[in-house]
Amino acid sequence: MLPTxxxxxxxxxxxxxxxxxxxxDLNWRNPKLHDQTRVKHWLACDEHADHLADYLGVRGFLLAREPFRGTADS
Known part of the structure; x- marks a missing residue:
């Protein structure tokens, strides 16, 4: 469960x-720290989704951007 x-x-x-x-739901991993099986999640509201996705994307961390469906593993 994600901390709220x-x-x-x-x-x-x-x-x-x-x-x-x-x-x-922004799925990401830092390839220097995490192996291929590790996927982390940042949750975002509509207002901040682009900013957070850009932050992860320029670092090469962003794996996927998906609608949040209510649960995710971190």
């Missing part, structure tokens, strides 16, 4: 200071 940092159990955006519910 809230008591309402609604998965929230991973952007610093954002409290919006997540709508996008």
């Amino acid at each position: 940092h809230d008591t309402d159990d609604v998965p929230r955006c991973s952007a610093k200071g954002c409290r919006a519910p997540a709508s996008v």
